[in-house]
Amino acid sequence: MEKLSVFGIIHKFRKPIVVSLVIWSLFVPVVDGIIVQRDRNRNMLYGELFWSRGFGVYDLTDEDLNNTIPNVPEDHLLTDVLNVTYEYPIITLMFFAGIALIEPGVYGPHYLANWILILVSHMSMVFFVYLSQDYWNKKWYRQIFGAYYCFGLFLTVGFAKIEPFVDLLFLISIYFLREKKYVQANILLGLAFQTKLYPAYAYPFFFLSNPTASIAFLLTAGSLTLPLIFAGVSNESLVAHLLNSSSYSDIITNPFYIGWIFENPLSILAPLTLFIAFLYCVLETKRWRGIPIIQPKFRIQEPMAVLLYLIPLGLVFLSWVLIWYYAWFITAILLFEREVNAEKYRYILIGFVAAHIVGVIVNPGYFLTGPLEELLSHFK
Secondary structure, three states: OOOOOHHHHHHHOHHHHHHHHHHHHHHHHHHHOOEOOHHHHHHHHHHHHHHHHHHHHHHOOHHHHHHHOOOOOHHHOOOOOOOOOOOOOHHHHHHHHHHHHHOOOOOOOOHHHHHHHHHHHHHHHHHHHHHOHHHOOOHHHHHHHHHHHHHHHHHHHHOOOOHHHHHHHHHHHHHHHHOOOHHHHHHHHHHHHOOOOHHHHHHHHHHHHOOOOOHHHHHHHHHOOHHHHHOOOOOHHHHHHHOOOOOOOOOOOOOOOHHHHHOOHHHHHHHHHHHHHHHHHHEEEEEEOOEEEEEEEEOOOOHHHHHHHHHHHHHHHOOOOOHHHHHHHHHHHHHOOOHHHHHHOHHHHHHHHHHHHHHHHHOHHHHOOHHHHHHHOOEO
């Protein structure tokens, strides 16, 4: 079958794309009446303040915001959950600052942010489908795309998260990588990284594809930190997040966080569940009564495929992990050279869900109080 261009994809699926766009958009005000979209509101607030405070907004905590803006709505602050400075990279700040030029960022509702991200999410899905044309007739691919679609709905209609824009940049970088336009690929990867950090997991793959061109990633990512350096501000909250610092949050939201074993030895079962998913990816399996059983025989020889399976396990070392973090790794299936390796990757995605459930089961007293209470605070 002849492969379609990006515009060919849009033309082929134009009807479902339009229907999806309309339905998602209509649900925005409905969902906004149910869910407190605190992250969206806070991003819009910082975006508006950028035009008067510049990059100095990175030093403003929720308490500062409350003292700066008269009668700032409570749902624009994280005071009851976290009291941290702005923690997103510079492109995310610029994204919401741009929207704040059109729609005021201090007071809601901020439907425009949702609608723009809905459009961006569908653009991301178009690129996802374009880059995965070899898998269209595969059941496992349809399952993964279905999960990607649902996460897109959740992240745009429900919370207006920046992930769809990150994915769009990331997917375009993969497109350039396949076209052997390595400099452009690394520049786009650097832009995606400076929107939200998670695309960095693909950097080793980009580096091995062309070590010289991978310098473009470092230059792009590095140059976008210069405005913060010149402004004399830092991204302390982001660093605190990565280091599991209590200054970011004293709540552990990750059910398979490895640190739980010091409180409850049974907690090892949760990260172990994710590790078993990794073994399903790299070892041979043999079916017994329809159930795949792991065999003590290494299945693959490609080091990069093993690395792509291994990287998601890094989440076990982070105490603050939210459910939509799992969506960060869906696009990784497009980095595998062999279809069988891409197909096996679904075990990692299933492993996230299984490890999450196991973690809650072995620590029910904690997760049914603190994190659950925090989750319920997002509903009106």
